[in-house]
Amino acid sequence: MDDPLEIALITLILLLPFAGFFGVRMSSQRWAGLLAMVLTGLGLVLSFSLLRITTVPMVPILAEWLRLFDTPFFVGFRHDRPSVMILVLAHFVALLVQIYSLSYLENQAERPRYFSYLQLFVGAMAGILLASNLIVLYGFWELVGLASYLLIGFWYHKPEAARAAQKAFLYNRIGDVGFLIGILLTYRLFGTFEFALLNKEAPTLVGLLLFMGCIGKSAQFPLIGWLPDAMEGPTPVSALLHAATMVAAGIFLLARIHPLLSPDALVVVALIGTLTALWGGFSALFQNDIKKVLAFSTVSQLGLMVAAMGTNNVTGGLFHLLTHAFFKAGLFLGAGAIIHALHTQDMRQMGGLRQRMPITFWSYVICAASLAGVPLLSGFLSKENILGGAFSWASEQANPLAFLIPVALLFTSGLTALYMTRQVRMVFLGEGYLSGKPENQLHEPNWLLLGPVVLLAIFSAWFWFALNPLSAQGSWVESWLSVTNLGHPITAPETGHAAPIWLAPVSILLVLLGGWFGFRLRDPTPNRLVVRASVRYGFLDEFLTWLVVLPIRRLANWLHRADIRVVDGLVNSTGIGTVVGAHLAYALDRYGVDGLVNGGAWVAGRLGKLTRSVQSGRVQSYITAAVVGLLLLIWLIL
Amino acid sequence: MLLSLLIFLPLLGSLVVALLPSSQRGQFRWIALGITAANLLVSGLVYTAFDQTQTDYQIGQQIDWITLSLGNLGSVSIDYLVGIDGMSFPLILLTTVVMLVGVISSWTIRERQRAYFSLYLLLTGTVMGCFLALDFFLFFLFFEFMLLPMYFLIGLWGGPRREYASLKFFLYTLFGSVLILLVMIGLSMSVMDPVSTALATGLINGLEQADTNVIRLIQAQLANGQIDPARIVHTFDFRYLADGGNYLPSSFLSLSGETFPLGIPARMLAFWAVFLGFAIKLPIVPLHTWLPDAHVEAPTPVSVVLAGVLLKIGGYGFLRIAWGFFPDGGAEYARVLAGLGVLSIVYGGLNALAQNDIKKMIAYSSVSHMGFVLLGIASLTAEGINGAIYQMVSHGILSAMLFLIAGVIYDRTHDRRIDSYRGLNHAMPQYATLTAVAFFASLGLPGFSGFVGELFTLMGSMQSAWLPGWQTALATLGIVLAAGYFLWTLQRMFFGPYWNRHETNSTPGTSSLADLTPRERWLLIPLGLFSLILGLFPNLIFNLSSAAVSEWLKRFLVE
Secondary structure: OOOHHHHHHHHHHHHHHHHHHHHHHHOOHHHHHHHHHHHHHHHHHHHHHHHHHOOOOEEEEEEEEEEEOOEEEEEEEEEOHHHHHHHHHHHHHHHHHHHHHHHHOOOHHHHHHHHHHHHHHHHHHHHHHHEOEHHHHHHHHHHHHHHHHHHHOOOOOOHHHHHHHHHHHHHHHHHHHHHHHHHHHHHHHHOOOEHHHOOOOOOHHHHHHHHHHHHHHOOOOOOOOHHHHHHHOOHHHHHHHHHHOHHHHHHHHHHHOHHHOOHHHHHHHHHHHHHHHHHHHHHHOOOOEHHHHHHHHHHHHHHHHHHHHHOOOHHHHHHHHHHHHHHHHHHHHHHHHHHHHHOOOEHHHOOOHHHHOHHHHHHHHHHHHHHHOOOOEHHHHHHHHHHHHHHHHHHHOOOHHHHHHHHHHHHHHHHHHHHHHHHHHHHHOOOHHHOOOOHHHOOOOOHHHHHHHHHHHHOOEHHHOOOOOOOOOOOHHHHHOOHHHHOOOOOOOOOOOOOOOOHHHHHHHHHHHHHHHHHHOOOOOOOOHHHHHHHOHHHHHHHHHHHHHHHHHHHHHHHHHHHHHHHHHHHHHHHHHHHHHHHHHHHHHHHOHHHHHHHHHHHHHHHHHHHHHHOOOOHHHHHHHHHHHHHHHHHHHO | OHHHHHHHHHHHHHHHHHHOOHHHHHHHHHHHHHHHHHHHHHHHHHHHHOOOOOOOOEEEEEEEEEEEEOHHHOEEEEEEEEEEOOOOHHHHHHHHHHHHHHHHHOOOOOOOHHHHHHHHHHHHHHHHHHHHEOEHHHHHHHHHHHHHHHHHHHHHHOOOOHHHHHHHHHHHHHHHHHHHHHHHHHHHHHEEOHHHHHHHHOOOOOHHHOOHHHHHHHHHHHHOOOOOHHHOEEEOEHHHHOOHHHEOOOOOOOOOOOOOHHHOOHHHHHHHHHHHHHHHHOOOOOOOOHHHHHHHHOOHHHHHHHHHHHHHHHHHHHHHHHHHHOHHHHHHOHHHHHHHHHHHHHHHHHHHHOOOEHHHHHHHHHHHHHHHHHHHHHHOOHHHHHHHHHHHHHHHHHHHHHHHHHHHHHHHHOOOEHHHEEOHHHHOHHHHHHHHHHHHHHOOOEOEHHHHHHHHHHHHHHHOOOOOHHHHHHHOHHHHHHHHHHHHHHHHHHOOOOEEOOOOOOOHHHOOOOOOOHHHHHHHHHHHHHHHHHHHOOHHHHHHHHHHHHHHHHHHOOO
């Protein structure tokens, strides 16, 4: 049970990045990047070793964190195949991103800070993946939020970056508060935080509260708005955190707590995921910022993964998480290379880059095609898995409206093809940028930038994941990511998500159709409502600002005025009233001694009545009181 | 003896500072430093002697002080009685730390050093006395005496509106004290000292014979009215006040509750009276308005001590006196009390969001964070009570850090307005980093102590059989609000391009704002580390408190 190798591996995987967080911060500009890469490379090797010895879920580390008399609380770490696979993935992408950043980050002075934040992120992510209970997971969950805050706001001198960082943290906090309530309710119901023991269905409300954590972290509806703003951070950061790994933590959470979700909760999860997939897809349609298109495509794909979780297809969701990480990181790093060369993010100022940057172009196209779901690429496999699962789930539902979910997801994949083709067309094809510019100004980026992009494109091929280019059924990925490997009880027989036979042709057709539209169609004029709605992602942020932010700030200001005028006003007027009363008493004393005497008698009478009610009728009590009073007097005088 | 040292070292120091000739002016702060450091050392010694498994008071010292024989009308005894248990000891450790921090941050005080350090040491001794006293009379003495140095420390060394703030603080707390005084007298009238009474009735011949059997016997006699009232010894002893068996039948505060002044059972009335008295101290909305004023006007070290230690006396009073002596009140009104806690959390948080003065922002955040203490206590669960004690320690450290941070910028510009600064990160990077650490620790980032305190108070209130779940849900709003006001302040003051209202030419290179001095740095870093260590190893506090809390909770099992 307590294999020392497992303990050593997990401890090192967790400790190295946190040591790196401090170590890299203090190292010199020259060595910071290298040290960080060595640490992450080491982490990659270690997590790969851990994957090799991982078979069934294990909790090798379980230590008492604190004890309240007879109630212990534990810190524990576990490993199972899905979590360690994502761990390897996170290390791999982090390593590539750090190699890439060496060249991308021109200002050397920023390096120690930058690479140390990345180390913090890697450590926190590893913690989420390896946590054995909800409290530990929540702890690292918040740390990931901190890393995200620091990295989005990395260029803090830019007010937009600082604002985006704050927005990201607050949006996440809103989700996390629901998550926290869910955790506390879970503890109240089950008396434990350990995932291994949380394998029974919880009430719908509890499941939905836990799901709120995912809504925040994975930018699900309605907490979408922070993710596009997070693009203010350095582009490699966007690739690692806000596309490949961190935002996927919400998906991982859903996989972890899946047994707790009741069928009703799952329907809500599926609905939110589908809505997010559509919302993100629509919002990506008319963006002109190269990173924003990718950001909304991430939102849309995360929605797809959440929908998979909701339709009881945990494996499909995790599978898409895996494939998506590669090609989306590739896309972001490719976009970063372009931004690096052109110093603009506006796609309207691009075009024709294909001739000058052919390797970037082909890598980008492969990743984009994978995202769009073109066969022979990884994205097709995982998307088919999700769609197939959604259709078979819908066919099991009593309500025929359930089919709306898979149909909407299918439509989303068409949208994906559309906006990705549009992006590729605007950036790489035509003349655009090159017209009227000197010939040799633009060329391929150096290999520090290019290498990771190419590598990620290569990993977008189908054969890494399954031998059959059209279906991942029965592949190693599917069996490794199965719910049994997560340690979940098998409630329903795994249908294998047998997709309807027509699904693959139809989705290929849709992709082609979307691609054709994206290639042929030109954007309507920017002031059209549909364009504005897309660019402002359905005015969601404006709506939330109006619904939540403004009222809270108004309430805060109003309460503060009330606090000063009413609450404190009462205090002050009591004071003033006392002083006025004192003056009145003085006037009484001055101008009517008789009145005072009479008044005194009256007050004494009243007091007598009052004290009579206090008395138990026992003489000795009075005397005691008198003596105590006397003592007090003595004390006061002395 | 050790515990008495904690009280009398500072009191002696206060006297020494007051009597030394003015030529020794330079020594005053060193004396204060030496004595607070010695106190820290003593509390460390106490730590080694403290038995974590013991549920009762320990390391105590008892000296008969005043015993008044009243002939055939009974008698009353007042003792010099000190001791600690798991509920007070964490707060004593906190006090010694914060008091030392306060002295170091007082280093720059130039005016009237003699009076300042004399009063400061007087404050230290009286606060210590409050946490250590196990005799209500003694406790009350310290509780009242604490007001005096605090009044002058704010009123003489404070900001522009110091007279108003100090008077408000004084009167407000005094009002609370009156309520506590009334209940104290009522309690002493209603409770007997079983040991002394047994002696007086001749049941035993010496103190050494007093065991639990004797106490049970004398309590039975009391309940049956077999004791001659003349032989009853009334007491202020916390140990006896907390034991229902010592309450005289048909007395004012007897358990059966036969008196109904104002139509309310006397015990409930007494509960609310002490609750109000300590709620002012904590403070609880709507009795909190003295706090922002006092904090804004107080000099930095006094703010540190006020937030770091003095507020905790409110929470301690809840545990020891309000809930401790009137468990029926705490149980009866659990929902209302938790509701007041939730109100404080949310109301304080919203108000903090509306502030433009960084010290006021921190003051209102204190109100919000102290709400968690009340919520935890009201839950009547092990998680909640331990969490409340932990939260008090955590907030003591973090609020000390926060007020030091506010003091840093105020020392440089005499301007605390948040919108007077932008992009301070460029001019004062170390300051910015440590501020970010303090803010994130305070808004409950896991790894720091703020998280554990909030987690366990919330867990307790969610677990509680007395409270509905929606109260906890509402309280979590405070966590979002905390993230809101701290991060917003961080963004407004520290990020963006550098700008400062007091400089016409605001570029980072030419800024007149110096980064942290070594003294400031070495005050803030240890506090941050403290919070981190407690956050990672919360057992350091929970081990101290949990045994005593589990014993304390037994009084609520009667239902």
